[in-house]
Amino acid sequence: MFKRMRFTPPTDHYDKRIESIDEEIVGLIRERKVRSENNPGFPHKEYIASWAEKYDFYQDFINSIFSHFLNEDVYKPSIEPEGFMKNIPIMKSFENGDLFYTITFIRQYQNASVIHMTVDRMKSDDEIPFHRREHITYELSVEGREIEYDCRQEGGGGTDTHTSYSYVISPALPDAPANLELFFKEYKMPPKKATGYQFTVKY
Secondary structure, eight states: OOOOOOOOOSOSOOOGGGHHHHHHHHHHHHHHHHHTTTOOOOOOHHHHHHHHHHHTOOHHHHHHHHHHHTTGGGGSOOOOOOSEEEEEEEEEEEEETTEEEEEEEEEEESSOEEEEEEEEEOOOTTOOOGGGSOEEEEEEEEESSSSOOEEEEEEEEEOSSEEEEEEEEESOOOSSOOSOEEEEEEEEETTTEEEEEEEEEEO
């Protein structure tokens, strides 16, 4: 299972004369997040080009800075499943056109649950080659109880006709069905954009 590497500062050097500036930068990032209600989007190309020229930076450097603002959740401390208990068969499916979604099972740990989902599709003679097809991903949320569940995709992979995804959910889901809904929302990548397609599996 993927584990994020511990961050190591790229250098031991720090100029204390810029400490107040760095704190101001962090404060402005926070103000940006609040004012935009955590949905800032991305500056238009014209703005990036203008700021790069005005402040003497490379455009790609400024692009990379604003790109990081969209990925704050990636750096959220994550729960690593510990203390395996059992597997719970689910085998629930949902069909949409030539796509067939299956929630195969839940792997229960003491501190988390891991859900596995597969997506199977029919192969046509005139379809776009796998490596040129738009990348699709699915975000998972759990709804139906007062408990707030954190859901993290642990990656996915497969072939042109079969893809699998794993999600870590914490705290652990109940062992028995408890009127919960596993809510999957589809996105195209990159850039991340909701397709409007979503489906729910009851648990």
